[in-house]
Amino acid sequence: MATPSLQDGIDRAGSPMKLLWRPGAEPWTPEVVEREYAGWRQEQTAWHEGVALLNLSHHMYDMWIEGPDATRVLADHGVNNFARFAIGQAKQYVPVTRDGHIVTDGILAREAENRYLLSGIPAAQHWVQYHAEKGGYDVGFVTDPSSAFRPGGADPKLFRYQIQGPLAVDLVERAFGGPMPETKFFHSSPVVLDGRPLRALRHGMAGQAGFEFIGPWEHAGHVHEKFLTVGEPLGLIQVGALAYTTPSVESGWIPSPVPAVYTDPELLEYRRHLPLFGIEGKRPLNGSFFSEDIEDYYVSPYELGYGKMISFSHDFVGRDALEKARDEVRRTKVTLVLDPADVRTVIGDGQDPGFVLSYARHRVETAAGLVGVTMQSASIDPVGAVLAQTLIDAEYAVPGTEVRVVWGEHPGPGTDPEADLGFPCIRATVRPSPFNEHARTLYRRDR
Template sequence: MSAPHLQDGIDRAGSAVQLLWKPGAAPWTPEAVDSEYAGWRAEQRAWHEGVAVSNLSHHMYDMVIEGPGATKLLAAVSANNYEKFAVGQAKQIVPVTERGFIVTDGILAREAEQRYTLSGVPASQHWVQYHGEQGGYDVSFTTDPSTAYRPGGADPKLFRYQVQGPLAQQLVESVFGGPLPPTRFFHWTPVTLGGRTFKALRHGMAGQAGYEFIGDWADGQYVLDALLAAGEPLGVVRVGALAYTTASVESGWIPSPTPAVYTDPALRAYREWLPLYGIEGQRPLHGSFYSDDIEDYYVTPYELGYGRLINFDHDFIGRDALLEAKENVRWSKVTLVLNNDDVRRVLGDDPGFTLSYSRHRIESASGPAGTTYHIASLDPYHAILALSLVAPEHAAPGTEVSVVWGEHPGPGTAADADLGFPRIRATVQPAPYNEHARTRYRRDDA
């Protein structure tokens, strides 16, 4: 008997929303990494004030896309510019459906002229592989899943360690005996340490200067030990799973938006190809914002802030719809700073650590205003921040709104039912919230 596919799950549940709606679902955190090492507050402060090391080796899928048709395939299924995509460069991939809604993003690295590695949650990888196989492209796919899904508890193929913070450069120079070659943001340079060669990717976790070191897993412990030893005089702090998940809130990245693949009749064959027990069938929806229509959760790349990555100089799936979407942006990405008095009133006198990917309803004095996507405590700002999408008329910094705090029960209860949920006042601020991330570190990634 074959394994159930996504369309099976939708049919049995009655709708995509009925399949995915899971009130109170626990927030995702990276697997195989301790929750905390020095405490989440100290770990967050480290990448703002000192230097932090994060282990990213376990929670991402990596798919190698290789062959004479690799670039042709990627150009056909994503909106990125491949003419100006250098070997040794990485980009966020922007795949969209025929209607211009995003599938989800991922990090695409060009390893050679016809060899790429796509990393992240596997929704974008599924999209690329399906079209590669169905379109008959001369290309192969090799996937290394995250540790939670790797058979038999096998080790990852790659290690990934991030070094971030104002003292990151000092740590790196101590490890390598001097500065690394000048490297643009989201580009990498090969480096050697103790006879081991690996990549140094210029990357920022939350706007701070730093690197992501990537190489063969067999060399990983040696590299990690060297980074920690060199960082000891600088007060290096290891970042655990809790603190790591909060960085995207201040850097303005909305992780894993709802893949827009559940409703289009033309994508039925795709849904029958996708496994039910994968990201598309299992990533939960919950919070105070509820709709019976899954399309109310779809977003375009423009609404996520990816307009700078879109290139119309080639034909790709969804090109015409994206041209139209460019002139019809429904949502603006913002950061909400939740009112601390209201937070204590609703969550208690000592809220502690808060992390949620729930879709909470945002309201203005005139009615619904938007939806939260990622909420987290950020100790360096002494606040809980909510990375959100709001209607453009509510996006000006300083605008006052409120967040409806609660868990809608889902199907069977009206979307606009008065459930008595408390409101938390919030102030609109820019996204990214981190000033360095907003003004500097993204200039060179197009």
């Protein structure tokens, strides 16, 4: 029996929205890692005030792209500037469709002249490999799925450990016996820990200092134990799956936007190529914002704040559409600070709601009606509020603007998208994105 494709799923359901809409869907959290170690509040506080250890080894999909045409296929299908992409550097890779809508993003690291590693949720990897094979590019692929989908429970090829927080530099110097090589933001340097070769990627989350250490899995246990041992006097705290999902809300990154691949007739063959049981067919949509048209969930790189990454110095799929759209961006990315009293009333039934995490698309309204949609909401204990990364009409993006978030689960197809379902509202205030001032103003200055 043939494996069902994404297009098979759409045809059987009757539409992309009938396939994807799942009211009350549980929010995604990283696989394998414990949900909490010290408790989500303490874990969030660690990267704000102390030092935290995060294990990124299991939940990302890795794809190595190697061959004479590696750079060409990536440049042909991504908006990024490849003329200035050094070996050892990483970039947020942004592929778009011919209409200029994002497929999704991923982290692309250049490991050699003709070898790259693309990591993240697999929608970008699917896009690049399909077009490389269809276009006859001279390039090969090696993939390593996330641990939830790796056959036979095998170990990952790589480990990834992040050390984050104000004391991160102190911990790293204790572990390595000295400072890291001077490294620009989102660049990596080769380092050695107790005779074991690693790469140190200068990274940060929610504006805090830190590094991501990457190396072969055979060294994972030793490196992890080393960090725990030298970090103990500094109060090192391991971060679990719940807290791990929240830094993006402060740092302004919107994870997993809807891949804009469900409607274009020219992508029919692509949808027939994609498996139904993949990210494109199984990442659910839910919330109070519902539309029968999946295209109402598509987003552009400009809306996500990726405009500076777009390089018109080369031809790429979607270039013409993005050139036309750059002066007509309707929505802006902002952070909404949800009113704590309303959160307690609406989500917590009058009590502290505890940990809040939602990837639901909730309606954002004013007296004028619908003005935006939330993309991810989460409790940020050091801030004392629930924050929501939101795309909002530009005229309402001014910091201090008061809006309300409609909190509820629209039942989906069969019910009028504009029906009054009696959902409660939470007052909210518009703030910049990234919310964290350091992340917004300083920590990328030496890229």
